[in-house]
Amino acid sequence: MGQPITSGVQGKPQERTVPAGAAAAGMPNPGRLFQIFNAYQQTAAMKAAIELDVFTAIADRHTTAQEIAQHVGAAERGIRILCDYLTVMGFLTKNDSHYGLAPDAALFLDRRSPAYMGSAARFLDAPDMVKAFENLADAVRKGGTTWGEEGSLSFENPIWVEFARSMAPMMMMPAECISRLVEADKGGKCRVLDIAAGHGLFGIDIARHNPQAEIVALDWADVLEVAMENARKSGVDFRYSTLPGSAFEVEFGGGYDLVLLTNFLHHFDVPTCERLLRKVHAALAPGGRAVTLEFVPNDDRVTPPEAATFSMIMLGSTPHGDAYTFAELERMFSNAGFARSEHFRQPPMPESVIISYR
Amino acid sequence: MGQPITSGVQGKPQERTVPAGAAAAGMPNPGRLFQIFNAYQQTAAMKAAIELDVFTAIADRHTTAQEIAQHVGAAERGIRILCDYLTVMGFLTKNDSHYGLAPDAALFLDRRSPAYMGSAARFLDAPDMVKAFENLADAVRKGGTTWGEEGSLSFENPIWVEFARSMAPMMMMPAECISRLVEADKGGKCRVLDIAAGHGLFGIDIARHNPQAEIVALDWADVLEVAMENARKSGVDFRYSTLPGSAFEVEFGGGYDLVLLTNFLHHFDVPTCERLLRKVHAALAPGGRAVTLEFVPNDDRVTPPEAATFSMIMLGSTPHGDAYTFAELERMFSNAGFARSEHFRQPPMPESVIISYR
Numbered sequence: 279m280g281q282p283i284t285s286g287v288q289g290k291p292q293e294r295t296v297p298a299g300a301a302a303a304g305m306p307n308p309g310r311l312f313q314i315f316n317a318y319q320q321t322a323a324m325k326a327a328i329e330l331d332v333f334t335a336i337a338d339r340h341t342t343a344q345e346i347a348q349h350v351g352a353a354e355r356g357i358r359i360l361c362d363y364l365t366v367m368g369f370l371t372k373n374d375s376h377y378g379l380a381p382d383a384a385l386f387l388d389r390r391s392p393a394y395m396g397s398a399a400r401f402l403d404a405p406d407m408v409k410a411f412e413n414l415a416d417a418v419r420k421g422g423t424t425w426g427e428e429g430s431l432s433f434e435n436p437i438w439v440e441f442a443r444s445m446a447p448m449m450m451m452p453a454e455c456i457s458r459l460v461e462a463d464k465g466g467k468c469r470v471l472d473i474a475a476g477h478g479l480f481g482i483d484i485a486r487h488n489p490q491a492e493i494v495a496l497d498w499a500d501v502l503e504v505a506m507e508n509a510r511k512s513g514v515d516f517r518y519s520t521l522p523g524s525a526f527e528v529e530f531g532g533g534y535d536l537v538l539l540t541n542f543l544h545h546f547d548v549p550t551c552e553r554l555l556r557k558v559h560a561a562l563a564p565g566g567r568a569v570t571l572e573f574v575p576n577d578d579r580v581t582p583p584e585a586a587t588f589s590m591i592m593l594g595s596t597p598h599g600d601a602y603t604f605a606e607l608e609r610m611f612s613n614a615g616f617a618r619s620e621h622f623r624q625p626p627m628p629e630s631v632i633i634s635y636r
Numbered sequence: 637m638g639q640p641i642t643s644g645v646q647g648k649p650q651e652r653t654v655p656a657g658a659a660a661a662g663m664p665n666p667g668r669l670f671q672i673f674n675a676y677q678q679t680a681a682m683k684a685a686i687e688l689d690v691f692t693a694i695a696d697r698h699t700t701a702q703e704i705a706q707h708v709g710a711a712e713r714g715i716r717i718l719c720d721y722l723t724v725m726g727f728l729t730k731n732d733s734h735y736g737l738a739p740d741a742a743l744f745l746d747r748r749s750p751a752y753m754g755s756a757a758r759f760l761d762a763p764d765m766v767k768a769f770e771n772l773a774d775a776v777r778k779g780g781t782t783w784g785e786e787g788s789l790s791f792e793n794p795i796w797v798e799f800a801r802s803m804a805p806m807m808m809m810p811a812e813c814i815s816r817l818v819e820a821d822k823g824g825k826c827r828v829l830d831i832a833a834g835h836g837l838f839g840i841d842i843a844r845h846n847p848q849a850e851i852v853a854l855d856w857a858d859v860l861e862v863a864m865e866n867a868r869k870s871g872v873d874f875r876y877s878t879l880p881g882s883a884f885e886v887e888f889g890g891g892y893d894l895v896l897l898t899n900f901l902h903h904f905d906v907p908t909c910e911r912l913l914r915k916v917h918a919a920l921a922p923g924g925r926a927v928t929l930e931f932v933p934n935d936d937r938v939t940p941p942e943a944a945t946f947s948m949i950m951l952g953s954t955p956h957g958d959a960y961t962f963a964e965l966e967r968m969f970s971n972a973g974f975a976r977s978e979h980f981r982q983p984p985m986p987e988s989v990i991i992s993y994r
Contacts, residue, residue: 306743307984308806309942311753314682314725315760319769319948320675326772353779358937359951359958360776365938366945367672372938385664395669402673411677414684418718421711448666579716580723580730584667587724590677593717600717626665 323363325403328396332360333369333379333387341376393451397444404437406430410594422597430595431545434498438476442497442504446477452540452571452631453483455624459631460536460569462487471534471561472496473525474542478505478518480571481538485514496521496528525554530561537562540571541629544588547598548610555614562636568611570632573601574621584628607632681721683761686754690718691727691737691745699734744805751809755802762795764788768952780955788953789903792856796834800855800862804835810898810929810989811841813982817989818894818927820845829892829919830854831883832900836863836876838929839896843872854879854886883912888919895920898929899987902946905956906968913972920994926969928990931959932979942986965990 327333330350340349343358350357361377364370369387371378379388386395401407410417410425423429430437462468462484468491472481475495482505485491493514495505499522509518521528525542537558543551558568573588580586585601592599602610604621611619611634619634685691688708698707701716708715719735722728727745729736737746744753759765768775768783781787788795820826820842826849830839833853840863843849851872853863857880867876879886883900895916901909916926931946938944943959950957960968962979969977969992977992 306740308744308753308809309984309986310726310740311682311744311756312760312806312942312986313945314678315757316945316949317678317682318676318680318761318766319772319945319952320672322676322769322772322952323948324669324672326776329773330776352777355779355956355958356776356951359947360772362933362937363945363948366941368668372936382664382668386666386669395666398669399673402670403676408676411680414677414680414718415687418684418688418714419710421713448670451666575720578730579720583724584670587671587674587677587721589717590681590721591674593714594677594680598713600713626667628667628670 319363320367321403323360323367324369325399327360327364327369328387328399330360331389332357332364333383333396334389336370336377336379337384337388337390341378343375343377346377393447395447397446398448400444401437401441404440406437407595414594417593422593423595425595428597431597434500436500438498438501439504442476442478442501446479446508449477449479449540451627452624452629453479455622455627456480456538456540456569456571456631457483457487459622459633460484460567462491464488465490468492468535469533469563470494470536470538471530471558472505472538472540473558474540475505475538476501476541478502478508480540481505481518482509482512482514484536485509485517486512492517492519494519494521494531494534496523496525496530498522498524526550526557530557532561533563534561535563535566537566537568538571539568543570543607543610544572544592544601545596545599547600548602548606550598551602551610552613555610555616559615559636564636566636568616568634568636570607570634571629572607572632573628574604574607574623574630574632575601577603577605579603582628585630588628604630604632677721678725679761681718681725682727683757685718685722685727686745686757688718689747690715690722691741691754692747694728694735694737695742695746695748699736701733701735704735751805753805755804756806758802759795759799762798764795765953772952775951780951781953783953786955789955792858794858796856796859797862800834800836800859804837804866807835807837807898809985810982810987811837813980813985814838814896814898814927814929814989815841815845817980817991818842818925820849822846823848826850826893827891827921828852828894828896829888829916830863830896830898831916832898833863833896834859834899836860836866838898839863839876840867840870840872842894843867843875844870850875850877852877852879852889852892854881854883854888856880856882884908884915888915890919891921892919893921893924895924895926896929897926901928901965901968902930902950902959903954903957905958906960906964908956909960909968910971913968913974917973917994922994924994926974926992926994928965928992929987930965930990931986932962932965932981932988932990933959935961935963937961940986943988946986962988962990 335349347354347357365372369383481493502520509515573585575586589601608619616634622631693707705712705715723730727741839851860878867873931943933944947959974992980989
């Protein structure tokens with residue numbers, strides 16, 4: 279709620295602030311509930327701005343609603359309302375009638391930025407995904423997704439091709455973190471198995487940092503085409519091979535120094551994770567490590583916010599997935615035979631890295 | 637982002653916080669963008685919790701996920717994930733495994749509370765309304781709703797019956813504010829025209845405070861049935877009459893002391909508002925006042941947040957509606973012949989009251 283402003287016209291105060299009876303200062307606020315009922319419009323506004331490429335237009339110095347509207351081929355009223363809304367959300371600035379990019383928008387939403395993440399909307403807000411939340415009460419009753427039997431996990435679900443195509447930018451920073459944490463720059467023999475490789479960025483980044491690294495990428499066949507294309511673009515394809523299929527069924531082979539489990543375990547229940555981790559453990563060479571990227575809430579499961587709310591995505595889109603605490607992950611790895619696990623929070627990234635030693 | 641927590645197992649720190657390279661402290665945060673891409677889930681979660689009546693269950697001292705799940709007939713996993721999510725959103729508290737109601741939830745979301753607002757979701761998140769935001773880029777291009785020609789304003793659109801049925805609780809506080817601002821308690825002869833009366837609460841509240849007040853409620857005929865039923869419940873129906881039809885076409889009659897324009901002007905463009913206001917002016921008795929309830933952003937149009945973001949709802953659901961600043965409203969009333977207007981902000985309510993003198 280903004281502060282009251284008193285403006286005078288003809289010497290008379292034209293605006294007064296009147297506390298709303300019993301619900302005055304410090305009391306509950308219906309505005310917050312109103313905001314939640316309309317929160318879906320935040321997603322809609324961001325998707326529209328990305329589709330219309332409003333952020334890139336502003337980066338190109340089209341700064342008034344009229345200029346932006348002309349540049350992107352939209353109505354001035356539509357752009358003015360959209361840009362005001364994005365300003366309230368903190369992605370734009372507004373001075374007089376001129377809009378500018380807030381730091382988040384300049385880095386992540388200007389299409390020419392190397393860290394551009396606008397494409398992530400195509401996966402995160404994919405129609406099937408959003409549809410899974412339309413009657414969330416049913417998912418709460420059932421305790422799992424109402425998106426078919428298996429939700430996003432169904433056999434060769436095309437959403438993972440969309441994931442591989444559109445989520446790479448959002449994963450650049452985590453991929454760099456992992457390369458640093460495993461000290462890829464030190465070089466040396468390094469056989470890497472990248473499970474559910476998707477876009478392939480995690481393995482590719484290690485290969486870029488360590489010229490001796492050899493990557494085996496596992497995913498559905500259609501998805502691996504995207505990973506291989508990215509490997510070619512990064513010039514590491516001659517050290518990149520693929521294993522098409524399900525991580526639960528395909529034979530991994532052995533002697534890996536690193537096995538990457540990025541954004542994978544959260545889709546499954548604990549017994550399924552442990553079954554997979556035993557297979558991972560068996561595939562590691564002596565001294566080998568499993569590297570997990572996950573949303574890891576604290577033991578209270580309600581902090582930090584980004585990690586804690588992730589379990590909702592799993593409720594909506596999977597039968598049994600979850601955001602696991604470090605204690606839960608540590609126990610899974612331990613039960614699967616791993617000696618110990620370490621947890622690295624990566625602010626400002628919402629995800630953590632867990633390194634588990636064979 | 638939560639603070640790093642270092643937990644020790646066997647004397648070794650198991651969790652470390654590693655700044656994520658170039659994007660460390662003070663730098664842009666992809667977590668915020670991730671949150672916006674998923675913001676639609678906030679609406680979905682609130683709708684699910686209201687549908688399952690989770691808040692009432694907690695008020696009834698079912699406080700663990702297991703107890704709540706049993707009480708509302710849902711899966712424990714679903715309830716645990718939903719309640720953790722609502723805790724992050726600030727509507728629940730969590731201590732160990734026990735959930736409690738935060739003040740907002742106790743007042744607005746426990747079904748037995750007189751200020752229960754759960755029903756508001758049925759209007760604010762009505763399927764037609766939400767659908768209007770599915771391809772918001774098209775509305776931005778067009779500069780107005782893509783929900784048919786007229787959006788929510790089409791002839792006898794049934795959404796206004798839903799509005800009348802479900803939005804009354806959210807309007808109780810504003811209705812009390814208006815009765816206080818017009819000093820209804822002082823009594824005396826008072827003819828009131830309630831334009832687009834909906835649930836009728838604004839006129840009814842004045843009639844409850846002033847036993848001499850007589851209310852004429854104008855709205856679509858189907859909607860007026862809801863208003864009349866509410867008038868009967870409040871025991872003021874013998875001073876309550878109805879004028880079915882469009883505010884732009886129906887003959888108002890004259891000699892009104894008050895004309896109520898609650899949540900109405902925002903649906904129309906300025907010329908349409910001024911045309912209506914001239915008609916309102918002509919219907920007022922000497923000394924009469926128009927009382928407007930509106931979302932009124934400051935001149936910058938980006939503060940305060942609740943008022944500033946309201947124009948987005950108008951972009952999505954109407955051809956030409958807007959959230960008008962006080963200067964704009966004052967000019968409309970002035971152009972329609974009113975002598976002066978006063979602006980009352982009503983924190984913590986998101987809406988303002990404007991009183992305009994004939």
